[in-house]
Amino acid sequence: MARQIKLGLRLYGVGGPGQHGLWKDRRVPNDASIDIDWYIAQAKAAEAALFDTLFIVDSQFIDHTYPPHYLNRLEPLTLLSAVATHTRHLGLVGTLSTTYNSPFNVARRFASLDHISRGRAGWNVVTSFDTGTSRNYGLEEHLDYATRYGRAHEHVAVVRGLWDSYEDDAFPADVERGVFLDPSKLHALNHRGEHFAVAGPLNISRSPQGQPVIFQAGVSDEGRTLAAAVAEGIYAPPGTLEETSAYYADVKTRTAAAGRNPDHLLIFLGAAPVVGATDDEAHRTARDIYEADNDFDRKLGQFGRAFGAHDFSQYDLDAPFPDVSELAERGGRTRGAEIVQRAREEGLTLRQTVEAFTTFRPSPFTGTPTTIADTIETWFRARSFDGLNLGFRTLEDLERFAAEVLPVLRSRGLVRSEYDADTLRGNLGLPIPENRHTAARAVTV
Known part of the structure; x- marks a missing residue:
């Protein structure tokens, strides 16, 4: 199958970084960040445009200087569980920190979202860089870099182990024989490591996609190493074509060195397109957006x-x-x-x-629909990304991009014309991970 661009949508409600004044826009409800109907409307628009994912960022520390959206927003998995019941294909990716959450709770919450959505959950693994978060969890100091990333590696390994507690056929639910569970297909984890001791098993079965998809957003050397070892999707920062292509090549090389197929790690580049009737109009709009928050x-x-x-x-x-x-x-x-x-x-x-x-740096994806499509195609073919993690100021901006830019990309075969599957893994082209205990049994037979 020809390589195609994956599409993600990230939401900032009343305004995230660089959007402090967005709450004043009359098109944005001033309670959007806690209005589930607002999120559902965005999700439905993204699904109608055949997007792959809806991405919810999170942090757990604020002060009065933070963007409006950060000051008053919904917890990611609660939000995504509600959105799941109003969508059928859209992947649902939420952020949870390995620094301030226990593996058992993370495993159970994401497995629950995966079942609620019938196989569309994704976990954005972060280590938290807002040091004030530590004081919200009874710690005087934020963990240092090495400790945070060592903990993250172990945390993900434990969560994945818990997700394999049940083999896929563990529940025959045979009424005639009176057998609900095959106990030979239930496995305790009994993990004891440097940072965690977790017995298990987890009290929820595997979903249609086996396990939630692991995302990560590291830029540092430690972050890239973590991504190469465990991630299936990575949120990459914006930059020039040269910078993003170098980042892409580096992460893919690290993934291969870790013994993994580089095609099983998809890199989503952060982007905020600005569409205009002319290139000049789009660039004026981009400048006006910047000056409104300058x-x-x-x-x-x-x-x-x-x-x-x-x-x-x-x-x-x-x-x-x-x-x-x-x-x-x-x-x-x-x-x-x-x-x-x-x-x-x-x-x-x-x-x-x-x-x-903080100087003005317009998105490279600014201009007419054709200009934006041309730039997206150039960058995609240069292998600076596998997908775009798109941010729009308003629902109208999302709908305009979907109505004017995506048809151009679709005519070139660069984005899908229909969903490939019902699960997130299926739409991203990622394999279903085999249950480790099933695999071990196959080896011993």
Whole structure:
């Protein structure tokens, strides 16, 4: 089958990063982030456009500087369970942290979503970089990078082990024989490792897709290594064609080195298309969107996220960028290190550093429908992504992209014309993982 672009939709309700003023748009209900009907409408529009996934981002720490959507939003799996009952094909991907959740609860909650959706669940594995989250869980300090990623590797392994508690044919439910469960097909995990001790078994069977699909969003070296080892989908950050192609090649190479088929790890590139009647109109719209949120005090407040929600307002804006490199180690280390290095090398003040990292950078996917389709095709064929994780400001923007850009891509055979399957794995072209106990039995026969 010819390689085709996968499509994901990410939602930020009343406004996520770079969208602080979106809640003022009359097309967006000011309670959208807690309005399940709003999410269902978005999901139905995405499914009508034959998208693969709906992606819900999450974090568990806020302060008053955070984007409006972060301040008042629904918990991902509760939200996705409701959406599942109003959709049939759309994959449902939710974010849960391995740092602040136990494997047993994560395994049970995602297995439940997988059954509710009949095989459409996905787990976005994160280690949490908002250091303030630690204090919401009774810890004085956020775990360091090495510990967080070591815990993440073990956490995913335990969850997958729990998802294999029952073999696929464990429940004969034979009324005549009075046999509901074949006990030989039920397996305790009995895991004891560096970070977790989990007996099992899990009290829920495997779904039609075997196990939920594992997604990950790491940019750091540790994040890429984790993705290569366990992920089946990865959310990649935006960048230039050269940057994204290099990222793609690196992650695929690591996946092969880990003994996995690189085609079984799909890279979704973050993108926010802006469609216009002309290229100039689209670029003016993109600039207007940026200027609507171009408030320095807000940008200064958000700048601290990579450094554990550090308060940069305490510094002289026109003095050299402060030495906060140690704060990035427990926060968003890759982004923080990039900021510190550039500020040091270029001798930037705090004000100049904030401006340098928040300057206007329009999406490369900006222009007329044909211009956007041409760019998407060029990047896809250059192997800078396998799919796009798309963000739109309003439902109208999503519907316009679906009505004007997707038909161009569809005419070129670059996106599907109908769903391939009822499960997320089926639509992504990913194999169903064989139950480990069934596989072991086959080897011994």
